[in-house]
Structures are given as structure tokens and as C-alpha cells.
Amino acid sequence: MASSSASKAAVVAFFEWFGELGAFFGRLVRAACVRPFEGRELLRQLDSIGPKSLPLVLLAGGATGVVMSLQMRDALVRFGAKSLLPAVIVYSMVKETGPIITALVVSGRVGAGIGAEIGSMKVTEQVDAMEASAVNPMKFLVFTRVLACIVMLPLLTLAATFGGIVMGWITTTLTDPISLHLFLIDGFKGAMFSDFLPPVVKTAVFGLIIGLVASFQGMRTRGGTEGVGRSATSSVVLCSLFIILADVFLVRLIQVFYP
Numbered sequence: 016m017a018s019s020s021a022s023k024a025a026v027v028a029f030f031e032w033f034g035e036l037g038a039f040f041g042r043l044v045r046a047a048c049v050r051p052f053e054g055r056e057l058l059r060q061l062d063s064i065g066p067k068s069l070p071l072v073l074l075a076g077g078a079t080g081v082v083m084s085l086q087m088r089d090a091l092v093r094f095g096a097k098s099l100l101p102a103v104i105v106y107s108m109v110k111e112t113g114p115i116i117t118a119l120v121v122s123g124r125v126g127a128g129i130g131a132e133i134g135s136m137k138v139t140e141q142v143d144a145m146e147a148s149a150v151n152p153m154k155f156l157v158f159t160r161v162l163a164c165i166v167m168l169p170l171l172t173l174a175a176t177f178g179g180i181v182m183g184w185i186t187t188t189l190t191d192p193i194s195l196h197l198f199l200i201d202g203f204k205g206a207m208f209s210d211f212l213p214p215v216v217k218t219a220v221f222g223l224i225i226g227l228v229a230s231f232q233g234m235r236t237r238g239g240t241e242g243v244g245r246s247a248t249s250s251v252v253l254c255s256l257f258i259i260l261a262d263v264f265l266v267r268l269i270q271v272f273y274p
Contacts, residue, residue, distance in 0.1 A: 039231050043161065046153035053155050060163035064125050068167075069174055075120045076175030079112055080104060080183035088190065097191075098201070104183040105202030106210075113176035114214050115262055118221035121164075121171060122254035126229040129160050130250030133233025134243040142234070157234070161226030168222030169215045213269040220265060224257045 083104050091097045133156055136142050142152045184198045229250040236246040 035235075036228075036231055039234070040227060042153050043157055043227070046151055047158050047162075049151075049154070051154070053159050056155055057159045057163060060159045061167060063128075064121070064160075064163045065167040065170060068121055068124055068171055071124060072117055072120055072171045072175045073178040075116050076108070076113060076178035077182035079116055079175075080108065080179030080181070081186045083107060083112070083179070084183040084186035088187070100187060101184075101193075101198045101202035102204065104187075105180055105199075106206075108176045108179040108183070109211060110214055111266070113179060114172050114218045114221065115258070117172040117175040118168065118218065118225070118258045118262075119255055120175075121168065121222075122225050122229075122258060123251055125164065126225050126250040126254040127247040129226065129229035130233045130236075131243055131247040133157075133160075133230055134236035134246035135240075137234060137236045138239055138242055152234075157226075157230040160230055161223060164222035164226035165219050166222070168218040168225070172214070172218040209273050213265075213273055217262070217265045217269070220261060221258050224261060225254050228254050228257060 084100070087103050088097065088100055091100055091103065133142075136156070142156070145152050145155065180199075180202070181195075184193070184195055187193060187198065232246045232250045232253065236242045238245070
């Protein structure tokens with residue numbers, strides 16, 4: 016009986032969490048449609064999420080390009096398709112590896128930061144003080160961070176993709192010398208605009224997930240500094256989980272509209 020009651024409580028809590036997240040998103044949409052637009056805070060968040068995440072994103076993208084070049088070269092040589100290595104690296108980085116690596120890296124850095132920052136403001140009653148001062152926390156704290164994530168994720172993905180392609184070329188040319196110009200020509204041969212547009216849209220969705228979930232967890236913080244730690248941890252875990260699940264859904268959706 017005890018285990019049955021616990022499982023029922025867990026299921027109820029699961030659906031309650033999603034219901035609260037939906038209501039939170041509705042409040043965010045309403046807040047986004049009213050003034051003021053908090054341009055200064057938005058610029059601060061753009062700087063915090065974008066340029067300060069750039070070194071880590073470039074490193075992750077570059078390391079991915081190196082690994083792909085080393086691993087795929089052996090596989091392609093085995094099947095007599097070594098000439099396809101530039102295309103494999105470029106298409107993999109552009110269509111899937113670049114967006115998902117960037118989203119997971121940013122969710123670890125930015126998701127934890129947003130959850131901890133808003134959580135600490137919640138437990139120290141700064142959010143209540145903002146409401147008492149006629150400042151909308153949903154507008155000032157949440158909307159600016161969500162919009163900054165949506166704007167910066169595609170740009171960071173481009174940086175990670177660039178780093179992966181360049182490092183993939185460097186790794187390839189150490190074994191089989193090839194110019195960067197020829198590597199890019201072989202890599203982008205046959206590519207169309209429809210190959211690059213869906214991944215950009217997908218990264219914007221990842222940015223929405225990171226900003227929304229991390230802000231939501233921060234706003235739900237209870238229990239002092241220990242609660243702030245839980246919010247930061249849960250933000251990273253949930254953002255990463257939802258990014259992976261959303262990627263599965265979006266890949267299938269892209270295949271339907273861009274076969």
C-alpha cells in the first residue's frame with residue numbers, strides 16, 4: 016500500500032509540474048506583450064549567455080570535429096569511401112552534432128546560472144521586493160533570459176559548427192594533406208539552403224527550453240541556500256533531458272517537412 020501511494024503521489028507530482036510549467040509559460044507570453052521591454056537587462060543577458068559561453072562552445076565543437084575526423088576516417092577507409100570524409104564532417108556538424116553539442120554545453124553553464132541566480136533572488140525575497148516596486152519579475156527576470164537564450168543559441172551553434180569543421184580539416188590534413196578551400200568545396204558539395212535552415216530553427220527551440228525550464232526552476236526555489244543548489248542542479252538535468260527529447264521530435268518533424 017505504501018509503495019502504491021508513493022507511486023501515485025509521484026505521478027500526480029509529475030503532472031502538476033507540467034501544469035505549473037504551462038501556466039508559467041502563459042504568464043511569460045502575457046508579460047512579453049506589455050511594456051517596458053527591459054532593453055538594458057536584455058543586453059546584459061545577451062552578453063552573459065553569448066560571448067561568455069563562446070570559448071567553451073568553440074572548445075566543445077573543435078573537440079567534436081577532431082574526434083569525428085579520427086573515427087570516421089577509419090570507417091570510411093574500410094568501406095573505400097575516404098573521399099566522403101569532408102562531407103561527413105560538414106553535414107554531421109551542421110545538421111545534428113553542432114546543435115546538440117552546443118545546447119548541452121550551454122544548458123550546463125547557462126541553465127545552472129539562471130536557476131541559481133533567480134533561485135537566490137527568490138529565497139532572499141528580492142523577487143517580492145521587485146513586485147512591491149511595480150517591476151514585473153516575469154518581464155525583467157524571465158523574459159529577458161528566455162529571449163537571450165533564443166537569440167544566442169543559433170549564433171553559438173554557428174561558432175561550434177565552425178570550430179568543428181576547422182578542427183576536422185586540421186586533423187584530416189595531418190594525415191592526408193588537403194587545402195581548406197578544397198575541403199570546404201567537397202564538404203558543401205550538393206548542399207542546399209534547406210539543409211541549413213532547420214538546424215537553426217531547432218537551436219532556437221533549444222534556447223527556449225533552456226531559458227524557460229531554468230527560469231521556472233529558479234522561481235520555484237524554496238528552502239534557502241540548499242534550495243538554490245537543488246534548483247541549479249535540477250535546471251541542468253531537466254534542460255539536458257528536454258533538449259534530447261525535443262531533438263528526437265524535431266528531427267522527425269524536419270524529415271516530414273524537409274524530406
